[in-house]
Amino acid sequence: MITSKTEFPDEKELLRACLKQDPRAQRSLYELYSPKMLSLCIRYVGERERARDILHDGFITVFEKIESFNGSGSFEGWLRRIFVNTALMSLRKGDVLKYTEELSDSGKELTVESSVLGNITSTELMRLISTMPAGFRTVFNLFAIEGYSHQEIAKELKISEGSSRSQLSRARVWLQDRLKEKGR
Amino acid sequence: MGNLEFDKRVREMLEGHQEMPDSSSWDSIARDLERRRRGRVLYFRRSITAAVAVAATLALLLFLDGPEEVTAPSPLKHDIIVSEKTTVPESAKESIRADAGTSPIRAHKAEKPSQIKVIKNEEITSLAQERVVTPEKEQQAVEVQVKQVDIIKVEPEQKRDETPAGVKERQREAGPGKTGAQSVEEYLFKVRGDSRSTRKHSKALIAMGTNISPSMASNSVTLMGVSQAGGSYNLSNVVSTIQKAYVPLEVVSNTKFLMPVSVGIQVQLPLGKVVSLGSGVNYTLLFSNYDDLSREETRQTHQTLHYIGVPVNVYANLFNNENIRFYLSGGFTVEKGLYAHYKIFENGEKRWSGNSIEGLQWSLNAGAGAEFYVNRNTGLYFDPSVAYFFNNNQPLSIRSAQPLQFKFELGFRFHL
Numbered sequence: 001m002i003t004s005k006t007e008f009p010d011e012k013e014l015l016r017a018c019l020k021q022d023p024r025a026q027r028s029l030y031e032l033y034s035p036k037m038l039s040l041c042i043r044y045v046g047e048r049e050r051a052r053d054i055l056h057d058g059f060i061t062v063f064e065k066i067e068s069f070n071g072s073g074s075f076e077g078w079l080r081r082i083f084v085n086t087a088l089m090s091l092r093k094g095d096v097l098k099y100t101e102e103l104s105d106s107g108k109e110l111t112v113e114s115s116v117l118g119n120i121t122s123t124e125l126m127r128l129i130s131t132m133p134a135g136f137r138t139v140f141n142l143f144a145i146e147g148y149s150h151q152e153i154a155k156e157l158k159i160s161e162g163s164s165r166s167q168l169s170r171a172r173v174w175l176q177d178r179l180k181e182k183g184r
Numbered sequence: 185m186g187n188l189e190f191d192k193r194v195r196e197m198l199e200g201h202q203e204m205p206d207s208s209s210w211d212s213i214a215r216d217l218e219r220r221r222r223g224r225v226l227y228f229r230r231s232i233t234a235a236v237a238v239a240a241t242l243a244l245l246l247f248l249d250g251p252e253e254v255t256a257p258s259p260l261k262h263d264i265i266v267s268e269k270t271t272v273p274e275s276a277k278e279s280i281r282a283d284a285g286t287s288p289i290r291a292h293k294a295e296k297p298s299q300i301k302v303i304k305n306e307e308i309t310s311l312a313q314e315r316v317v318t319p320e321k322e323q324q325a326v327e328v329q330v331k332q333v334d335i336i337k338v339e340p341e342q343k344r345d346e347t348p349a350g351v352k353e354r355q356r357e358a359g360p361g362k363t364g365a366q367s368v369e370e371y372l373f374k375v376r377g378d379s380r381s382t383r384k385h386s387k388a389l390i391a392m393g394t395n396i397s398p399s400m401a402s403n404s405v406t407l408m409g410v411s412q413a414g415g416s417y418n419l420s421n422v423v424s425t426i427q428k429a430y431v432p433l434e435v436v437s438n439t440k441f442l443m444p445v446s447v448g449i450q451v452q453l454p455l456g457k458v459v460s461l462g463s464g465v466n467y468t469l470l471f472s473n474y475d476d477l478s479r480e481e482t483r484q485t486h487q488t489l490h491y492i493g494v495p496v497n498v499y500a501n502l503f504n505n506e507n508i509r510f511y512l513s514g515g516f517t518v519e520k521g522l523y524a525h526y527k528i529f530e531n532g533e534k535r536w537s538g539n540s541i542e543g544l545q546w547s548l549n550a551g552a553g554a555e556f557y558v559n560r561n562t563g564l565y566f567d568p569s570v571a572y573f574f575n576n577n578q579p580l581s582i583r584s585a586q587p588l589q590f591k592f593e594l595g596f597r598f599h600l
Contacts (some may be wrong), residue, residue: 035202
């Protein structure tokens with residue numbers, strides 16, 4: 001669904017024009033989704049400059065491979081997946097994930113209360129997440145935001161499922177501690 | 185429950201969050217897209233232009249490739265008087281006599297007093313004799329040349345009707361296009377036998393060369409997963425069973441095809457003065473790199489495909505002199521995949537694997553080339569060409585991703 005003002009009446013028309021490599025349609029698509037996708041990229045890599053590079057590579061991929069979107073699911077979902085993959089590729093190339101600590105699963109999940117979020121804004125939350133250790137941040141993003149299972153995360157990051165659980169748990173606690181500090 | 189609630193709230197807050205990119209971000213993307221688009225268009229146009237040019241030239245060549253090769257002799261090259269001491273076969277003399285007085289060029293020659301020497305009583309003059317004009321000082325050298333020419337066997341002279349009617353009759357038998365002068369020219373063409381073009385066209389040759397195909401590297405993310413299957417570029421249809429084991433099926437990102445390299449040896453046999461047939465054997469390596477970003481696999485795969493092939497080409501000469509030869513070529517190649525080799529990096533660990541390749545790869549090619557003669561028997565050649573590779577269910581490579589390719593072949597030819 002088109003949510004911003006473009007010359008294309010609906011998403012279908014916009015995608016059809018993008019398929020024809022229409023530069024105006026490509027720009028419209030970029031303007032429509034780039035703020036969300038840049039936010040996603042920053043969440044994964046933590047740095048705005050690096051996120052810009054991922055945004056660039058991601059959109060090039062989108063425009064070159066748009067014909068592989070078969071229309072069966074949501075276009076935004078397809079788009080997000082490309083940007084997540086591009087961000088993970090960038091992290092992998094930078095050896096960020098290689099040194100992700102293999103944490104043992106203590107078996108006891110630490111519980112975090114949602115009330116700690118209080119009145120924090122999304123911008124403040126973004127800043128906090130971008131300062132998380134890379135391993136915590138990646139697992140937290142994949143599980144909490146993208147909805148990956150621990151099995152999928154384990155395969156993606158080449159870590160054990162237990163380590164994925166453990167990193168997620170510690171990421172939540174890390175975030176809770178920072179939120180509490182902020183609330184004081 | 186608390187954790188899931190926490191995750192849900194974080195997700196809700198972040199899903200709506202937006203970060204405005206810099207104004208220059210789109211410009212950078214647009215420039216990159218335009219550059220890629222131009223690259224594709226340029227490649228396509230070049231391929232079409234090259235194919236059309238080759239086809240048109242081949243057609244022109246076939247149209248012009250008639251039996252009439254002997255042209256009117258140049259007055260500069262054939263400014264000749266036959267001296268007393270030269271020995272011209274009687275058959276050639278006959279033609280000259282018959283032609284005497286009819287050619288304007290010959291009349292012109294006869295008017296040059298400095299070149300007219302004492303000539304045998306018959307006053308044989310010729311434009312086509314290729315005997316040098318002979319001032320007395322040069323007489324000796326000319327005689328040497330003449331002796332070389334006279335080595336050829338001349339048919340024993342038959343008793344001929346030397347009357348003008350008899351001469352005319354023989355001329356008529358020779359055909360309307362064959363003047364007396366041309367007959368001599370043809371005769372000498374056969375006699376001398378030292379023309380490089382004649383030598384090159386009439387001998388077989390062996391060529392040894394290497395071939396590279398500069399190709400556009402691709403850089404893509406292709407979604408093939410359960411939820412995204414059905415894309416227009418279905419990798420699983422292209423790759424063989426071998427490749428399926430090593431090339432990620434769900435998501436392939438940053439696929440790069442490197443420049444193919446071939447080496448080979450070929451024999452060419454002449455089919456005529458202009459056309460020759462070449463065949464041989466070549467060995468080709470195709471390199472590809474895959475960075476796998478699938479949700480199930482994370483690895484880098486370096487693929488090397490080994491092919492051995494038999495090219496069959498027809499070559500048509502366009503131009504040939506002592507230093508260089510230009511020609512067109514066209515034909516097909518059939519290749520058998522020998523082995524697919526995979527070097528796989530996973531989490532810093534390296535391992536190797538591979539398997540045989542089934543089926544044959546067929547391709548068509550057309551090109552134009554030049555050969556520079558290094559010496560009498562050796563030539564350095566350069567053959568740019570365009571090749572089209574058919575979809576023969578071979579492992580994924582630059583040939584399946586980009587079936588139309590430019591090839592540049594470089595090597596030596598040894599003329600036997």
